[in-house]
Amino acid sequence: MRGPADREIEGQVTSPEGGETGRARPPGGKALLRLLSLLEEAGLNGQAEATLQRVLSPEGRAEFRARAARFTVAPPADLGAGPPGHPAPFTGDTQGGGGPAIAERYIAAAQRLGPPTTAGPQWRCLGPWTIPNGQTYGASRVNVSGRVSAIAIDPRRPDHLLCGSAHGGVWESLNRGASWAPRTDYAATLTVGALAFNPSDPRTVYCGTGEGNWWSYLGAGLLRSTDGGTTWATLCGAPFTGQGFYDLRVDHADGQRLLAATTEGLYTSNDGGVTWTQRRSGAHWSVTLAPPGAAAELLVGAADGVYRSVDGGVNWAADALPGAPASWNRLAVAIAPSNPEVAYVWGASGAASYLYRRAAGSWTQVASPPGVNTGQAWYDWFLAVSPDRDTQVYCGAIEVHRGDLSGTTWTWVNLTNKGTSGDSIHPDQHAIAFEPGRPDCLYVGNDGGLFRSDNRGLNWQHCNNGLIISEFEYLAQDYGSSRWLIGGTQDNGTQRWSGAAAWEHVADGDGGDCGVNRNDPRRVFHTYFGMSPERSESRGDWGSWAGIAPPVPPGEGSAFYPPFECSATTGDTVAMGGDALYIARNGGAWTRLVFPSAARSSALAIPDADSVYVGTTDGRLYRSTWSGTAWSGLVALTPPRTGAFLSDIFVQPSNTRRMWVTSRRVGGGRVFRSDDGGSTWTDCTAGLPTLPINAVEVDDRDPQRIWVAADLGVYQSLDGGASWTSFSNGLPNMFVGDLLFQPHARVLRVGTRNRGVWEIPVDGWMTRPQCGVQWSGNLGPNAEGRWFTHSWPATWHVVWTVMPTTPRPGAPQVSWTVRVERADAERVTYWMTVKNLTPQALTFEGRYCILSRY
Known part of the structure; x- marks a missing residue:
């Protein structure tokens, strides 16, 4: 599906309606670029070459290679040579064996998953049940699902x-x-x-x-x-x-x-x-x-x-x-x-x-x-x-x-x-x-x-009502809402979810990476393919997007879907990675940081507003920090695995020395942990299937509890990566591309290809209310007072009661009102005004009852 970024790859425009006109697209089109990138990331370069040989003529292959250089896993050679082990495109599978051997690895992984059981929490589907306003090449719109x-x-x-x-x-x-x-x-x-x-x-x-x-x-x-x-x-x-x-x-x-x-x-x-x-x-x-x-x-x-x-x-x-x-x-x-x-x-x-x-x-x-x-x-x-x-x-x-x-x-x-x-x-x-x-x-x-x-x-x-087969590439969330997501979908644009079965189509074209400003979730971001970010100041409403593309020099490329991130905690820092790293702070201009030698970005992490980490398609890892006036040049950290495509980075905000990285490159370690800020690494792959690993999340309450998403399934470690078990109960045997943890609602979510978005309560759903006493107070005869309690997650459903602690039967003793203040984007303060209805002094408790965290 064409979008605003398509001219970058086509080199010429199509018809006024956006339909077919001769040879506007390159041989193989965007679909072939995506497929070969996916194969190269996993080290399946022989399979990529076999695909190219099968689907294009010799002339078409030559033209495709020339255009694909801007979007493949390896950066163009004219940008400089990478370090030893830098992958060359289409040079042979790291595991060998071709299609049958690859398939056998996936079949073996699927056998570890299987149908749902009654033990433990289960995944459930969030849809999209359907997507209205889907893009076509004509004037009319239509409901869509997936391929x-x-x-x-x-x-x-x-x-x-x-x-x-x-x-x-x-x-x-x-x-x-x-x-x-x-x-x-x-x-x-x-x-x-x-x-x-x-x-x-x-x-x-x-x-x-x-x-x-x-x-x-x-x-x-x-x-x-x-x-x-x-x-x-x-x-x-x-x-x-x-x-x-x-x-x-x-x-x-x-x-x-x-x-x-x-x-x-x-x-x-x-x-x-x-x-x-x-x-x-x-x-x-x-x-x-x-x-x-x-x-x-x-x-x-x-x-x-x-x-x-x-x-x-x-x-x-x-x-x-x-x-x-x-x-x-x-x-x-x-x-x-x-x-x-x-x-x-x-x-x-x-x-x-x-x-x-x-x-x-x-x-x-x-x-x-x-x-x-x-x-x-x-x-x-x-x-x-x-x-x-x-x-x-x-x-x-x-x-x-x-x-x-x-x-x-x-x-x-x-x-x-x-x-x-x-x-x-x-x-x-x-x-x-x-x-x-x-x-x-x-x-x-x-x-x-x-x-x-x-x-x-x-x-x-x-015929797309209930046909839940959307292909999500990436997801982003509003931390202050348990029912708000935005995600990029293959060939169907960007979609938004606010709790309904039908998702909203909020942008056309190809849907890439997304982001939400944690301080102000009205400010959201989405991308197409290539270096093409857009920003909305109204939570992504249709027609609210404005282009904010970084100043990419001519000839500089990126992954087909380049990584994009917002600050994981406080601050307004955003970054996007191509053949250079681009960082913008507080809505200001982009800063371009050049890699020490030719590299192509594949993963980003921004644990706080002053630190940005970027991983590359050949396994390198860099950090830039804010000095108070400028971003530092990229400082190399120790590569966790040379030559391995890095798919995700997690840096613990409360302890930035603890880091996790994942890799899609099979034939070696694919999950690594560092406890010293990236100087040394521990391979934590043992116990996982021999498949690409696409994303990692960490429990904010327990840094030893880790989740990773593979091409098939989600896996959990409770001991800092020393061992893993399947965390896929009820999850279909599908490709899991992205992973999000909602810390306040305590739900883990995945974007899949082609089975939509799913979620699981990591501790199980609450089966009974959680109640307790938050504060106590006293009032003189017929007096009125005010109390407050702060930093409650806005996602929680809480009921407050004021209960006298001195029994005096016969008539009402207190009345109270509760008012809610939105303290910030994620938390609320409850204000309670209590009135003593008796002529005597009175003591009482402020009691809460959490009905749901979701």
Whole structure:
């Protein structure tokens, strides 16, 4: 989704509506930048290179590398050489083994988690249940959720839908998408690439894990449901472990015959998916079958072209296309359901798109839809033919284009971006399905969720209520409120939560890191990708943002989502890290601090207004301090692990010698503690899964109690990192990207990809009120007095009672009123005016009852 920062990466602007115009985006687009950065951070550089080889042509790879240098993990070489161990991009996995070995590590970690138990506190979901006002490329707005990668509709019950989220699992609806329930939260992986009902017995449904478009390396095999998609179990791991599914088909005539198109090949099964035979190698994106009762023709779209089979998928022969390129970045195929003699091919190679139609046994090239952009064809691409018309075709890319053939003339309509009139939906299209028996009713899945049209795409209705699959990158909080968060989401902008199930969309574009001023929570910050911070003075209200970008010199880069922080305790210091560190104090101008040698920021901590710590993508750690008039140059601390991407830093405000850092780089320590301000480090990784660690939080009441977030799960230590246990009770097996602790409400929160935001009461919810005596007083006959008690957290719900301590039955003895003063952004003072209603002197107690800390 485009935002204000996109020109930085595109180098040119798009159409006035923000839609597709030729080659405005770089090859692979922002999606590829994000994916390769994620892989590089974890040291999976071999997987990054394999992905790049698969999705782009040699020319596209060269152009991508040139543009990506400003956003990759390693800073550009022309900024200077890093220290020994500085990672070079795409040079081999630190763990080796490729996709299967990576997937096995995640599968092993998932086995340690599992379904909820009744022991201890449990996580619960905060949504977003839906997000109104979501961004489109047209004038209209729409409710959104998150990235949908697959759709399947029950062939015998059209109101029964299954929806696959990229990393949010399988979801089921029994009312055409009006409401949803998650069905695979505790499977070995929540990555979904393909879904398919058995047409002859829809009680059987298959799910190909490992989303081919993105999360391919997390594939854990094939899942099967025998009750229509409500419960699932792993059917097979091999040969799909570490592979991503693009397509999955069940033969109409034989429900035991399945075909799978994956990142590594084309496979067939003749026993209902239990065992598989690889028929072709290399990336295969799309499989299509002739309709029931027709000749048993199969077509597949692969990296080396279109292939045809007439023996159930055992043997395949090339089906030549006139004027076709030698290789493809994406290729989709579709046989017309109403006429098996007609078929279509929709492909992308480099900057060009290709559309072919087969009739009377021969292929003819057709002019592509106008304005199609192929820059993200590897990521968002589909093809479908209307069930009842062999002359109507739907081509998905960034937008959905419908083509109608009349005679020899094609008419094209952009269905998803209506410009200044009509309803639009979110861009970046991944999946399409038609309701059985209603060819005018179709569903599409994209980066904004699931949408339905009842008139062949002319009008749309969102199906995103209860589809909780938003992809949060970062979170920030108001410490004075237990029900206020702001977070950046992938391709869906910045969202705000104030206690309701529906979150508020407060900024467009890509949502990056966020911050809240702890002294004045009306002042909040959000970022896009790149060095693009904005500030609001009204808690992030829509339209209240103003750009405050630091003065970044030409050619200087950053991580795709650079770290941004506000002071963790007092003060108004903010910082943002790119290839230099930028600090602003008390709303003043930015100060630029240069690294001693080339480095790229990856993590920040500001324990107080006078100290800033920055970690880098190659494991270095620096500190700058405020002298009273200026910020010091960056002082190097001892690296906890050379060459390891630092993902988070925590510096204890009450004792800045105690520090924690985490790393996403597998193959070594990923959680470290220093007790001497960063001079020496203790590796505290033992007991954690062999996965990237993304964030760390520390209990403000007990510095020995630590929580860390991994790619799967949250883990707790009660002994300063010496040992760890899972703290994931009730948390789905999902990617946990960010971690926040609300000290007053005593809740821990996570932002996930793609299962929204979750929270857990770290000590359990209060099961009974906590009561006590706070003060005592006395008053003379009929006198009135005033008492106060201060520094109570504003998040707490407290009831006050004044109770006489000398029994005098027969009539009321005291009356009192309670008034609340907001002492600061986080705490309140209670003022109690007490009146003695008797003619005698009176003693009494001021008693409190805490009903909730939340």
